[in-house]
Amino acid sequence: MTLLAERRPTRPAHPLRPEYRRGFAPLAGAAVLVTLLVSLAIVAVTWQGGWAETRDRAHFGAVLLGIPLALAAGCWQGGREHRRGTGELLRTSVRGSLSRFLAAALPVAAWVVAGHLAAAGLALLATWYCATGDSPYLVVPLTDAVLLGCAALAGHVVGRVVPWRLAAPLLAIGGYVVLGVLSYDHRGALSHLSPLLDSWPEEVQVWWRPPAMTAWLGGLTLAAVLAHAARRRATALLPLVAATAAAVLLTQTGEGLTRPNPVSLRQVCDTSTTPQICVNARYEKLLPQITDALSGLTGRLEGVRNVPVRFADGRGPQRADEVGLPSVDSLGWSVVRGRLVDPERFAWEAGMALVGRGDCSRTEPEPAATDAAVEHYLAPSPTEAYFDRLDARGDAESRAGLKARQEARARLLAMDEERRREWLSEYFATATGCDASGVPAL
Template sequence: MTAVTERSTPAARRHAPHPVRAEAVRGFAPFAGAAVLLTSGVMLSGKADRWQGDWGTTAALLHTALLILVPLAAAAGCWQGGRERRRRTEELWATAVRPPLTGFLASALPTAAWVAAGYLAGAALALLACWPYALGGGPHLGLLPGDTVALVSASLAGQVLGRVVPTRLAAPLLALAGYVGLGLLSWSPAGSSRELSPARLVGDTQLPVWWQPAAMAAWTGGLALAVVLAYTARRRVTALLPLAAAVAAGVLLVQTGDGLWRHDPLTRHQVCDTSTTPAICVNARYAGLLPQVKEALSGITDKLAGVENLPARWDDLPGGPDDRAHLPMVTPMGWSVVRGRLTDPRQYAWEAADALEGHEECDDPRVLELDELVEHYLAPSPAESHFDDLHRHGTKAQRAEQRRKEAARARLAAMSGKERRAWLSAYFAAAGRCDAEGVPAL
């Protein structure tokens, strides 16, 4: 009898699994993480054509997703916090010898950790989906630490609310209130308290200053820790320390305002191909797009070989001297560029040819006629053939005007290379002045 008891002793001494491990593996926490991952995936996949290929837009949308994910994390924590009440085991847990804070963390930390893991997994998948189409620069990771802490903080604070408020509706009501509150805070006017919102709207060219994520983490994390300590600590006065840190961080965020953000330095740099005339320069954020732009404009640059008085280059910088022409805009993504590819090279080329004229507004019919003629020669509009057909079957005046246009096009095309280069050189010498003087008649 004794021998049997001794042999069974090792099996009887096996330790029970740690409560935190049990909660993390078999409790509600994994479902909370999966919900965050699924929600972020649905939000991003619906706009994939807008962010795949642009690191800045990807980071901005991941950050903006907190408008939904923070209320979701708070609701998940709230639901977890009300579990013992739903099971009617509150009194049983009250008899445990563990301190209240220890018991609280054993239940709350797995949910908060899974929420953070779900968000980081969604961010990693988004960055991987962006990488094959990325056109320049690198991943923007500056906001991820502050965003992750905000989600953890929302989950912890929600857990406290779930334990305090005795209703099953606490979680959905908290999610709704959190969404409305974050929305109002994020859309508040510049110079106000919108910097306190962890889901503040961020542009695709905005980067946080180096200390902004730390200040945001201190703000959200300090508030959550103060709430937890006020609920669980034996000496609730200890909650004043994280509360003071949160208030200090909040004041710093509000007072700094727009100084918390800086423009992506790549937006101020151009990557150029000088093998053509004019040279072709694109924003360094989209350096990988340069070969496509050069190919799209190759029909224009081939026809302009040897022509004088041309702008020095195309670029996409605002303003500037008269020796530059503006390239068509490729942002926001999802229109001219989708997943790293120009969607309509012919339209892009026509817009680039139009930019060579140099003037923005002109009412001189002769100048407008010359502009249209040069655009037709360099890169016809995709819609030009449609309007030509309409005019060929329009009124008598429209038919006569169409015949005159087509005759001018034919004369320009029939010129020798030398004659055409001289005529185009005269045209570009007058371009930008809204004056056709000096341009030979065809």
């Protein structure tokens, strides 16, 4: 006799599961993810490798692109009952109006948030492997996720109130315009109510701005939801009061919403070279590459007097014993994905900062040829050979200038090491002045 196994009764699926797994909500999340990833990928070289740059670029896309998309997605979902003609039928349900609202709105909000967090996470991963220093800023994408969820819920309210198919795209366009005006109208106090944080990579927001911004926009959203769907609509006054208090705090604080990043106020130095090499702590991991790029220049200056003590990548005024290091804070130009793009040019710019420390240029033939000889000895220009060829095919004056430069280079290179160090010491004693008479002759 065969024994038939008793089947356990299957647990019924949650009625909201289809909303989360199929339909419009996953498409909305995918649209947010793709849009943000494309906006990040187009300009990847300008942020990849810098944590602050990654933070700002992801935040920019989340606010100016993600929030309008979330508004449109929520609005389209909210208008579903009007399009299907099921509004009267759903109002006969035993569920309350707020429960019905959340059942329809939360799937879209959740998927929109998931799409944004996935894009932000991929951006952080793209910077992690080539980061130049500093550390991730996780509070910003988490705050943006809350704001995108609020935008989806607010859009759902508009979709229920405005039974028009064009309401969703028009709401997205209107949201983009309002965000743009608030974000870039720096003269008005209302600009501080914008979720787009206007800051530099060297700045961070004060610790209480994220919760204040969440209270401001979240309070408005919750007030709108309660005023539309709650049984007791007077409860909408509580979040409205909280939003008003947060708005007053943001507008009254004004420019004080950001402060200098403590990391950007610190320098990391390699003291084994002459001059020493110091970079901003935000680019600490670039220091070995920079030291290697300048190794030829610093090696030739070993034992030479009257040179600056250090190359400084500072953000404040330089001291008398410092000279500026070529810029590394414009990602996508000198630094791409954590690597120096052109070490040879970087070394030449550093050498030019040493030679041209004065506020004037020496145009007299002999001092100009001497400066060019020192530049050639320390770190030749990557375009030096090209311009030499142009001068060789030029007029008599160009050919004479080329001959003077070549002779000056040859005389400097022909010196023995000790004599050259003494001569360079005398030369750098005059490097900060414009008086050509003090320049030692070659």
